[in-house]
Amino acid sequence: YNPGWQKKIFQNEDIFLGCFELPFKQETDFWREDADFVIVIDGEIMAWNHEVKGNSTTEKLLNIFKDKGEALVHFVNGTFTVIIWDKKNKKLFILNDRIGLRPLYYTQYRGKTLFASEVKAIIADPEFSKEYNKDSITDYFTYGYVMGDRTLLAGINVFPFAHTLRFDPAAPTFKMNRYWDFDFHQEIPKEQNIAAYAWRLKEVFEKAVDRTMQGPYKVGVPLSGGLDSRAIGAMIGRQYYPLNTYTFGIKGCVDMSIARKISRIMGANHHLVEIKYAKLADFMVKGIFLTDGMAWCNNYQILNIMEDMQQNDQVALTGFAGDMLYRRMYSHCQGKGVECVYSLYDIYKEKFRKKIFTSDFQGAIDHGKERFLGLWDDITQEHSENSLDYLNVTQRQRKFINHGNVLMRNFIEVRTPYTDYDFLDFCLKMPLMFKEKEFLYREMLDTYFRPFARVPQEATGLSIKPSRWEKRRLRVKKALLAGYVARHQRAYNYDLWYRTHLKGFIKSILLSPEFKSRQIFDQNEVERMVRDHFEGKGNYSYQLGMIISFELWNRAFFDAGQKPAGAFLDV
Numbered sequence: 001y002n003p004g005w006q007k008k009i010f011q012n013e014d015i016f017l018g019c020f021e022l023p024f025k026q027e028t029d030f031w032r033e034d035a036d037f038v039i040v041i042d043g044e045i046m047a048w049n050h051e052v053k054g055n056s057t058t059e060k061l062l063n064i065f066k067d068k069g070e071a072l073v074h075f076v077n078g079t080f081t082v083i084i085w086d087k088k089n090k091k092l093f094i095l096n097d098r099i100g101l102r103p104l105y106y107t108q109y110r111g112k113t114l115f116a117s118e119v120k121a122i123i124a125d126p127e128f129s130k131e132y133n134k135d136s137i138t139d140y141f142t143y144g145y146v147m148g149d150r151t152l153l154a155g156i157n158v159f160p161f162a163h164t165l166r167f168d169p170a171a172p173t174f175k176m177n178r179y180w181d182f183d184f185h186q187e188i189p190k191e192q193n194i195a196a197y198a199w200r201l202k203e204v205f206e207k208a209v210d211r212t213m214q215g216p217y218k219v220g221v222p223l224s225g226g227l228d229s230r231a232i233g234a235m236i237g238r239q240y241y242p243l244n245t246y247t248f249g250i251k252g253c254v255d256m257s258i259a260r261k262i263s264r265i266m267g268a269n270h271h272l273v274e275i276k277y278a279k280l281a282d283f284m285v286k287g288i289f290l291t292d293g294m295a296w297c298n299n300y301q302i303l304n305i306m307e308d309m310q311q312n313d314q315v316a317l318t319g320f321a322g323d324m325l326y327r328r329m330y331s332h333c334q335g336k337g338v339e340c341v342y343s344l345y346d347i348y349k350e351k352f353r354k355k356i357f358t359s360d361f362q363g364a365i366d367h368g369k370e371r372f373l374g375l376w377d378d379i380t381q382e383h384s385e386n387s388l389d390y391l392n393v394t395q396r397q398r399k400f401i402n403h404g405n406v407l408m409r410n411f412i413e414v415r416t417p418y419t420d421y422d423f424l425d426f427c428l429k430m431p432l433m434f435k436e437k438e439f440l441y442r443e444m445l446d447t448y449f450r451p452f453a454r455v456p457q458e459a460t461g462l463s464i465k466p467s468r469w470e471k472r473r474l475r476v477k478k479a480l481l482a483g484y485v486a487r488h489q490r491a492y493n494y495d496l497w498y499r500t501h502l503k504g505f506i507k508s509i510l511l512s513p514e515f516k517s518r519q520i521f522d523q524n525e526v527e528r529m530v531r532d533h534f535e536g537k538g539n540y541s542y543q544l545g546m547i548i549s550f551e552l553w554n555r556a557f558f559d560a561g562q563k564p565a566g567a568f569l570d571v
Contacts, residue, residue, distance in 0.1 A: 028056035043080030100161030208420030225458020228322025249491030293553030
C-alpha cells in the first residue's frame with residue numbers, strides 16, 4: 001500500500017518468507033537472518049519478563065527461542081505474531097500474543113500451506129480457488145463480523161489467539177498449542193476499603209502506559225469523549241512531552257468539545273479535524289480493502305486523522321479494549337439465558353436476513369443460531385458466570401473492534417496499553433462487585449486524576465462521579481436545548497450522510513449491474529430499503545452499510561482477477 005515501506009525476503013526450496021514494514025521502523029526490530037534461523041515479527045515487544053541478551057527485538061527473541069523454544073511466549077509482553085524458520089531442522093514456528101491482535105490467516109490447498117497477515121496475500125495466488133463461506137457471510141450479517149476462526153472465503157481461517165504452532169513442510173500437518181487463556185479467578189476482597197484496589201489499578205495501568213511510551217518513536221494520542229483515552233492521557237509522564245492529541249468529527253460535536261478540554265488539562269498540542277465529507281466514500285473503499293473486509297464500512301472514520309498523525313507522529317496510543325475487562329460486560333443479561341445473549345449479539349435480526357438474501361443462503365441463515373449456541377456452550381462450560389466477558393474479549397473485541405487498529409497500522413504503529421499482560425492479569429482477578437458499572441475504574445480516576453474525572457463524558461454529559469446539582473443542571477439544559485443537543489451530539493452521522501453526502505455513492509454500488517448480477521440479494525428488497533431511506537420513511541443506515549461493505553469486499557477480493565492486483569475501487 002505504501003511504496004516507502006521496507007521489504008525483506010527469504011526464499012529457498014522449502015519456504016518463502018517476506019514482509020513489509022513501516023518506513024521508520026528499525027530493521028532489526030522486525031527481521032533477522034543468521035546461519036541457522038530466519039525470524040520476522042509483526043508487532044512489538046513492550047516488556048521482557050527477565051533479563052535478555054541482545055541489542056534488538058529480533059536478536060533477543062532468537063536468544064530466548066534457542067534456550068526455551070516455543071516457551072518464549074512466557075517471557076515477553078506485547079502484541080505480536082512471530083514467525084521463525086529453523087533452517088537446519090526445516091521447521092516453521094509461529095507464535096502470537098495472548099489476544100491475537102495481529103491477525104494471521106492461513107490455508108492449505110494443492111499441497112501448499114500459506115500464512116499471511118492479510119487475506120489478499122493468499123488470494124494473490126492464481127491457483128487458489130475463491131469460494132464463498134456461506135455460514136460466514138450470514139454470520140457477518142448477524143453480528144457485523146465473523147465469529148469463530150472463519151473468514152468470508154472458504155478454506156481461509158484466522159490463527160487463534162494465544163497459540164504456538166510447529167509446522168513441518170515435509171509432512172504438512174498443524175501442531176497447534178494453546179499456551180494461555182482468559183482464566184477468570186476473581187479475588188474475594190481482602191480490603192474493606194475500595195481505595196486499596198483503586199491504588200493497585202492505578203499502579204498497574206501507569207506501568208502499562210509507560211511501557212507503550214518507550215522507544216525512539218514520537219507518540220500521539222487520539223482522544224474521544226469516553227473514559228479510556230482520557231485515562232491514557234492522564235497517566236502519560238511529563239518526560240514524554242511535547243505530545244500531540246487528535247480528535248475528528250462533525251464541527252461542534254460533543255467529542256470535539258470534550259477532547260479539547262482533556263488535551264488542555266494534559267498540556268498537549270491538540271489537533272481538531274473536521275469530517276472530510278468528500279472523502280467518505282473513498283475512506284469506506286480503502287477501509288474494506290485494508291482490513292480484508294472483516295468489519296463493515298461505517299467504522300473507518302479514523303482515516304480522517306491519519307494524514308495529520310502520519311505527518312507528526314509514528315505511534316498512536318489508543319484506548320482499544322479499555323472496557324473489555326475492567327467492567328462486567330452486559331450485566332443485564334447475566335442469568336437470563338442464551339436467548340438474551342443471542343438477541344444482544346444479533347444486531348440485524350433473522351427477519352432482515354431472510355428478506356434480503358436469495359434462496360441460496362437461506363439454509364446458512366437457518367443454522368446461524370445453532371452455530372452461536374455451539375460456540376456459547378463451549379464458552380460456558382469453561383467460564384460459567386464470566387462467559388459474557390469471555391465472548392466479548394475473544395470475539396467482538398478481537399474480530400471487530402481491533403480492525404480499527406489493523407486499519408491504522410497501514411499508516412503508523414499502534415500501541416494498546418489496555419492489552420498489557422500485567423493489566424490483563426489484574427483485571428482477571430478483579431472482584432465482580434468492582435466491575436459493575438465500571439465502579440473501581442471510576443473510583444481510580446476520581447481519586448487520582450480529578451481534573452480528568454471532572455470533564456463530562458460523551459455518553460452521559462456528566463462527569464465520572466456527578467453531583468446531584470450537576471445532574472439537575474444537565475436535565476434543564478436538555479429540556480431548553482433539546483433540538484440543538486440532538487443535532488450536535490454525535491461525532492458522525494451515517495443516518496444523515498446516506499441521504500446526503502453518500503447518496504450518489506450508494507446508488508452507484510447498490511443499483512449497479514455488478515451488484516445485481518451476483519444474485520446474492522433480493523434486488524427488489526434492496527431497492528425498497530434504499531428508496532425508503534432516501535425518502536426518510538425508515539432508517540436503514542446499518543443495513544445498507546452492511547450490504548455496501550459486502551459488495552465492496554466482492555469487488556476488491558472476489559473480482560480481483562478482473563482488476564489490477566491491489567487496486568482500490570473507483571468511486
